[in-house]
Amino acid sequence: MSTTPTVVLSGVHSGPNPSPGLGLARSLRLAWPRLRLEALDYSPRSTGLSAPEFDRTHIRPGWHTADLGALCAGLVSIVESAGAVFLPGLDLEAALLTERAPGHPALLLPPAAAFDVVAKPGETAASLLGLAVPEHRFAEGIEDAADFAARHGWRIWVKGPRYQAVAVTNRAELTGALERVRDTWGAESLLQRHVAGTEESVVFAALDGELLGACAMRKTMVTSEGKTWAGAVDRLDQPTRARLVDLVRVTRWTGGGEVEFVRESDTGVPYLLEVNPRFPAWIHGATLAGVNLPARLVAAATGIPRHEREKAHSSGFVRVVEEIPAGPHATGALAPTHRAVAPEPAAVGKHPSGMPVLSRRLTPARPRPRPSAVDPVRTADIAAALVVDPYESPARVLFGGVLDRGLDRLTAVCRDVEDATGVPTRFAYSVKTNPDPRVLDAVLRRGALVEVISQAEARRCAEAGFPGDRVVLGGPAKWWRFDGGPVKFGAVFCDSVTDLERTVDLLTTGAVYADVVGLRLAPPTVASRFGIDVTCPRTYRRVADALRRAPLGRVGLQFHHAASQIGLRAWLREFTSAVTVAADLLTRVNSRARCVDLGGGWPPWLAREELGSQLTRASRVAVRELGSLDQVLFEPGKYLVEPAMAVFTTVLDVRDGPLGRAAVVDASIAELPDWASHPHPVLWRAPGARWRKLPAGDESVLGRLCMEHDRPRAGLTLPDGIAAGDHLLFLDAGAYDASMSYRFGV
Amino acid sequence: MTPPAQSAVPALPAKVPDQPPSALVEHPDCVACADTRSWLLAHDRAEATPAREWDTTTFGLGWLFRYFRWGPSRWPFAWCDVPGAAHLDCGVLACVAGMVLTARGLRVERVQLVERAAVEETALWRARWRAAGCPAGWILSDREVYHEVLLVHAEPEPVLFDPTELRQVGQGRDRPLWMRKWVW
Numbered sequence A: 001m002s003t004t005p006t007v008v009l010s011g012v013h014s015g016p017n018p019s020p021g022l023g024l025a026r027s028l029r030l031a032w033p034r035l036r037l038e039a040l041d042y043s044p045r046s047t048g049l050s051a052p053e054f055d056r057t058h059i060r061p062g063w064h065t066a067d068l069g070a071l072c073a074g075l076v077s078i079v080e081s082a083g084a085v086f087l088p089g090l091d092l093e094a095a096l097l098t099e100r101a102p103g104h105p106a107l108l109l110p111p112a113a114a115f116d117v118v119a120k121p122g123e124t125a126a127s128l129l130g131l132a133v134p135e136h137r138f139a140e141g142i143e144d145a146a147d148f149a150a151r152h153g154w155r156i157w158v159k160g161p162r163y164q165a166v167a168v169t170n171r172a173e174l175t176g177a178l179e180r181v182r183d184t185w186g187a188e189s190l191l192q193r194h195v196a197g198t199e200e201s202v203v204f205a206a207l208d209g210e211l212l213g214a215c216a217m218r219k220t221m222v223t224s225e226g227k228t229w230a231g232a233v234d235r236l237d238q239p240t241r242a243r244l245v246d247l248v249r250v251t252r253w254t255g256g257g258e259v260e261f262v263r264e265s266d267t268g269v270p271y272l273l274e275v276n277p278r279f280p281a282w283i284h285g286a287t288l289a290g291v292n293l294p295a296r297l298v299a300a301a302t303g304i305p306r307h308e309r310e311k312a313h314s315s316g317f318v319r320v321v322e323e324i325p326a327g328p329h330a331t332g333a334l335a336p337t338h339r340a341v342a343p344e345p346a347a348v349g350k351h352p353s354g355m356p357v358l359s360r361r362l363t364p365a366r367p368r369p370r371p372s373a374v375d376p377v378r379t380a381d382i383a384a385a386l387v388v389d390p391y392e393s394p395a396r397v398l399f400g401g402v403l404d405r406g407l408d409r410l411t412a413v414c415r416d417v418e419d420a421t422g423v424p425t426r427f428a429y430s431v432k433t434n435p436d437p438r439v440l441d442a443v444l445r446r447g448a449l450v451e452v453i454s455q456a457e458a459r460r461c462a463e464a465g466f467p468g469d470r471v472v473l474g475g476p477a478k479w480w481r482f483d484g485g486p487v488k489f490g491a492v493f494c495d496s497v498t499d500l501e502r503t504v505d506l507l508t509t510g511a512v513y514a515d516v517v518g519l520r521l522a523p524p525t526v527a528s529r530f531g532i533d534v535t536c537p538r539t540y541r542r543v544a545d546a547l548r549r550a551p552l553g554r555v556g557l558q559f560h561h562a563a564s565q566i567g568l569r570a571w572l573r574e575f576t577s578a579v580t581v582a583a584d585l586l587t588r589v590n591s592r593a594r595c596v597d598l599g600g601g602w603p604p605w606l607a608r609e610e611l612g613s614q615l616t617r618a619s620r621v622a623v624r625e626l627g628s629l630d631q632v633l634f635e636p637g638k639y640l641v642e643p644a645m646a647v648f649t650t651v652l653d654v655r656d657g658p659l660g661r662a663a664v665v666d667a668s669i670a671e672l673p674d675w676a677s678h679p680h681p682v683l684w685r686a687p688g689a690r691w692r693k694l695p696a697g698d699e700s701v702l703g704r705l706c707m708e709h710d711r712p713r714a715g716l717t718l719p720d721g722i723a724a725g726d727h728l729l730f731l732d733a734g735a736y737d738a739s740m741s742y743r744f745g746v
Numbered sequence B: 001m002t003p004p005a006q007s008a009v010p011a012l013p014a015k016v017p018d019q020p021p022s023a024l025v026e027h028p029d030c031v032a033c034a035d036t037r038s039w040l041l042a043h044d045r046a047e048a049t050p051a052r053e054w055d056t057t058t059f060g061l062g063w064l065f066r067y068f069r070w071g072p073s074r075w076p077f078a079w080c081d082v083p084g085a086a087h088l089d090c091g092v093l094a095c096v097a098g099m100v101l102t103a104r105g106l107r108v109e110r111v112q113l114v115e116r117a118a119v120e121e122t123a124l125w126r127a128r129w130r131a132a133g134c135p136a137g138w139i140l141s142d143r144e145v146y147h148e149v150l151l152v153h154a155e156p157e158p159v160l161f162d163p164t165e166l167r168q169v170g171q172g173r174d175r176p177l178w179m180r181k182w183v184w
């Protein structure tokens, strides 16, 4: 047994996303130059094993080979035989040790209760710390995840159970992130709304429920993964310290810990990101700022006297990259098979400590999910649409019932907004989404308006029976192939200052008559190629001059940006900014808006109440800024027709391939061209059986085309009994899947 | 933790400015001057957030820098010169920020400073101003520059706010060498 005081540190890899072991060693070395430090890790590729701070290194067997119990017992025996204390640098290893060697006095790690409190998303920890938790959901699969992402404006994080957080802004990134997290960690992802603001951290040390010290850190430089590269260290304010004392006391915390949170820019609300059950990798930065928490912890746990006084070298820290001589074990970084074949450099190990392997071993296997029953309303819709059986395949089918109920819902939304605001409210169906004559006829019979973006669409609507005053004209190419008129529109919205000038000319010459003429406002802080950004000072001046030269009669303001892309919160914020500035602009030119038109991209899953309250909020903002209004319009497209059509297909082949098990069908991305923007739910029917919904998983449906990317749906579990001749029904194919479909490979 | 080291008593500057703070020209009956002021106030209203109420660091004026960068302005400078400008100097920014904050109901006073600068900085700034054809009289010496900021009577206490740096005077820099609150 060694007589020199000894500390064993695990997790010593020092890469772009380092473990804390090396930082801990540096802090302890600063406090006790002669302390014995031993490094412990699970592969020779952990680069910190070569660091001169360590007196001895232990390379343990990888997590994939060993018996977990034996591995834990081995670690405890290393610590005990050295008469050492142990500081963990790996979350999962710490959790496992807490479970296998609970309360061991030499292992400075939190008790099991503390791990429960900090498990993501950490609601209990957040409530103890007085922090909010960002909106979150555990992902069942891509349909569920895409729904969550759309609700939060495609600014979300996909997080692994303990490690890894991937920022996601679109469908392709979401699919990739879900697959990566599942393949790496073996567990389901936690989805969390992105909170825009300043990220801060609180690091602390505690022994048996007593706080030994803490300090705050604000990241001043981060890596592309968002990891700290430089930071400013500060003392903790009194209220935060008091709450931290509570957290540490009720969990009887032992060891290091880190609370990461973000203060939202718009609201100032602090949100918890996560609590780590160990010291962070930047811990030595706190030591350099005069707070040596690892030394305080080791001193309190062992009674080793401290002679040095903690000294602030600076109030901040930066990271540098440093080359050091490789230790003897580092030759093992090149696997023997590589040496035998081609000596390619090994990639920097992302996880040389083997946490993914351990995570997969600790995650219980889940049973294979089975197809689920389809609700009776949906079943009736399908029965009414698929009257002939076997049907022509592939075929797009219209669910008349879904269309009718969608129109009912839109009518009800108009009534809700009107009741809440007192402003007459109507909707204008966006024709480009799906110009099917059956859809136009249904809209016409409800007395609603249509929104068109070309003269050809306008003529199509006239042929369908829409009078000119029920047609809203917008878009950048509205006068393309204009026949000279005269023609009448309910409203015309101009997409640029030059479009405004051209439109004013046509109105002046009498070629065009419009009840309302107005501006399409661009969203101020979201990039868009459409509309007029009145918040830009030069544009503001140009529009003011144009309106002074040619005053308009009844002025309208249109705001149109896909809420399904930026989320309802951001949509309302962008609308409010744009309309606030536009209101003052109109006042400057002695004009006033009488009508607002609220577009679009309303996501189909929005309930009547949600859409109604969003439109009500926007209308109230408009009335506040513009004064009383004659009319509020809104423009549903996808919202009405996306769920109203499906693509009926027949299974041609079921195979095992490089992408896993897959069914090949007689449809393709030519019939489902919008496959990349939203995951179509898929129903399955064996001959003579009922339709059933396919659950999430990692299998695919492939299209009939000889194209690599003709995979209209991935992320499914195919039923055990699926066979050639069965039918699949791709739901939610009534919007751009219909209007943009093309003939290919037929 | 000890605060970063700083000189106890700054030495007085070589030259003490005697001119009043910068003032933007307002052309009589100029539609564009009035449009500019209308745009500034409308945009500032559009950017209002709950968090802005207690932000005495930036006062929620970050949006100005979506359109402008700090740099040389050619004086005399009018309100109607603002929309077309790519760069605004500290005098223009103090005028613009002062107008906007006053419209929010805050009492704002103009403050003139002399600040310490590094030789490398003043050399670079002198070259920038020369390249833009603007006089660089604000660079008082190789190590001293004239600067304009605002005293904002915010809650709970008045704040010396630097609209060019979007922070309080003294945050991240040495204390000014000389300071004068201007009384018109």
Ligand SMILES: [Zn+2]
Residues within 6 Å of the ligand: B026, B027, B030, B031, B032, B033, B078, B079, B080, B081
């Ligand atoms: Zn002017």
